[in-house]
Amino acid sequence: MPRDADATKERILAAATAEFATHGYAGGRVERIASQAKSNVRMIYAYYGGKSSLFDATVAEALRRMAENVPPRPDDLAEWAGDVFDHHQRFPDVLRLSMWAQLERPEATAEPSEAYRDKTLAVATADASPLSPVDVLVFVYAIAQAWQLSPAGLTGLEEATDESETVAARRRSVVIAVERMLQKGP
Amino acid sequence: MPRDADATKERILAAATAEFATHGYAGGRVERIASQAKSNVRMIYAYYGGKSSLFDATVAEALRRMAENVPPRPDDLAEWAGDVFDHHQRFPDVLRLSMWAQLERPEATAEPSEAYRDKTLAVATADASPLSPVDVLVFVYAIAQAWQLSPAGLTGLEEATDESETVAARRRSVVIAVERMLQKGP
DNA sequence: TAGCGGTAAGTATTCATTTACTTATCGGAG
DNA sequence: CTCCGATAAGTAAATGAATACTTACCGCTA
Numbered sequence: 315m316p317r318d319a320d321a322t323k324e325r326i327l328a329a330a331t332a333e334f335a336t337h338g339y340a341g342g343r344v345e346r347i348a349s350q351a352k353s354n355v356r357m358i359y360a361y362y363g364g365k366s367s368l369f370d371a372t373v374a375e376a377l378r379r380m381a382e383n384v385p386p387r388p389d390d391l392a393e394w395a396g397d398v399f400d401h402h403q404r405f406p407d408v409l410r411l412s413m414w415a416q417l418e419r420p421e422a423t424a425e426p427s428e429a430y431r432d433k434t435l436a437v438a439t440a441d442a443s444p445l446s447p448v449d450v451l452v453f454v455y456a457i458a459q460a461w462q463l464s465p466a467g468l469t470g471l472e473e474a475t476d477e478s479e480t481v482a483a484r485r486r487s488v489v490i491a492v493e494r495m496l497q498k499g500p
Numbered sequence: 501m502p503r504d505a506d507a508t509k510e511r512i513l514a515a516a517t518a519e520f521a522t523h524g525y526a527g528g529r530v531e532r533i534a535s536q537a538k539s540n541v542r543m544i545y546a547y548y549g550g551k552s553s554l555f556d557a558t559v560a561e562a563l564r565r566m567a568e569n570v571p572p573r574p575d576d577l578a579e580w581a582g583d584v585f586d587h588h589q590r591f592p593d594v595l596r597l598s599m600w601a602q603l604e605r606p607e608a609t610a611e612p613s614e615a616y617r618d619k620t621l622a623v624a625t626a627d628a629s630p631l632s633p634v635d636v637l638v639f640v641y642a643i644a645q646a647w648q649l650s651p652a653g654l655t656g657l658e659e660a661t662d663e664s665e666t667v668a669a670r671r672r673s674v675v676i677a678v679e680r681m682l683q684k685g686p
Numbered sequence: 687t688a689g690c691g692g693t694a695a696g697t698a699t700t701c702a703t704t705t706a707c708t709t710a711t712c713g714g715a716g
Numbered sequence: 717c718t719c720c721g722a723t724a725a726g727t728a729a730a731t732g733a734a735t736a737c738t739t740a741c742c743g744c745t746a
Contacts, residue, residue, distance in 0.1 A: 317692075318691090337604075338524065339527075340524060341525075343734090343736095344735075345735075355737075356692075356694085356737095357692070357693095359738085360692095364737080365737090412651075413603060416651060417524060430653055430654045431657060443680070444676055445673055445677060446658075448655070448658050449670075452654060453677050456642040456643055456645070457643070459642070461638060463602075467616055469638065471616060471634050472632075484635075487631055490631060491681050494629070494680060495677050496680075503709090503711070503725050504725090505724080508725080508726090529700095529702095530702060531702090539726080540726070541703080541727095542726075542727070545702095545704080546725085550702080551703090687746105688745105688746095689744105689746095690743105690744090690745090691743095692742080693740105693742075694739105694741085694742100696738080696739075697739090699734100699735085699737100700735080700736095702734100703730105705728105705729090707726105707727080708726080708727070708728095709724105709727090710725070710726085713722095714719105715721105
């Protein structure tokens with residue numbers, strides 16, 4: 315087995331993502347991360363300093379990936395919501411991780427205020443609804459994430475046909491809902 | 501100091517609500533609950549059986565209170581969303597608690613499936629949009645909770661005028677967003 | 687041979703749960 | 717009415733299992 319510090323670092327980060335997404339910060343176990351990463355506890359402390367720093371790094375990386383993969387589309391917010399839906403469908407860890415970060419370590423999520431400001435301004439130019447740009451952003455996010463955040467007892471109420479068709483139908487609903495919310499109305 | 505089992509039980513439940521809402525299940529400390537309730541650990545085990553049972557009882561009670569205070573209004577979903585917003589504004593613990601329950605103990609949230617079914621059917625009758633009744637419920641919930649679930653970095657972007665006026669404006673936005681989403685459109 | 691990537695075996699706390707014990711309340715026997 | 721003892725409410729301290737974090741050590745590679 316070759317020695318590769320960077321590869322080990324990445325394996326630790328991947329394992330931490332899965333662990334923290336599943337169990338949260340308080341429920342996450344350093345030892346499970348180590349063994350899952352086929353490494354050991356010592357390396358976690360060597361590379362990431364501690365549990366909390368590792369958690370923060372995990373969250374930051376997940377958000378970075380998301381921003382990279384789902385760039386803002388102020389001109390077509392409905393389709394953008396659909397893309398956000400797709401991303402969360404493909405990487406469920408991201409949403410769980412950010413929910414947990416918000417609940418357990420709000421200070422780790424507080425930073426990206428500036429990133430939002432840009433989107434807000436972009437939205438402001440292309441919108442004529444009675445909703446303010448911040449309103450629009452808040453609600454579009456909410457709708458895009460609605461399915462993944464809803465309790466299973468509610469989402470399980472749908473007729474269980476084809477799995478992939480159900481997902482596709484949900485995505486279509488997301489797009490329609492945003493369209494209707496933002497349409498130039500009476 | 502008088503002896504009152506029921507009062508002690510209630511104090512424990514109230515303390516548990518605050519503790520779990522703040523720290524979650526894994527982060528919640530039994531001893532903090534005991535001292536906050538001006539009781540002690542033994543009583544928690546006597547009355548609630550253990551940490552997990554206490555957590556479940558806490559969640560169930562919060563959801564029960566919510567269902568009691570914000571009865572469904574299938575005929576006016578927009579105003580109902582406004583009421584849900586108000587409730588979460590007044591009792592922030594409820595939303596945090598249910599988020600945590602969903603993340604940490606999904607089995608404790610899985611039950612109320614039947615309660616949803618009724619709402620779904622009620623909505624089905626009074627709706628003519630391209631969205632299915634389940635769609636509608638999911639999105640209305642999402643919009644009603646959007647402000648309280650949004651990261652602070654985004655909600656903090658609003659002009660900070662009067663505090664209560666900001667809240668009122670947000671509520672108005674919630675109602676408008678749902679109205680627009682559900683309006684009989686082109 | 688020097689230093690870095692890696693391993694494995696501690697250590698010291700923290701925390702849920704239990705055990706052993708004390709005090710109040712109340713219904714009925716004297 | 718009064719005392720008595722059973723039962724329920726309450727307290728404090730112990731136990732034992734996890735758990736975050738460290739220390740001491742190994743061996744490859746440059």
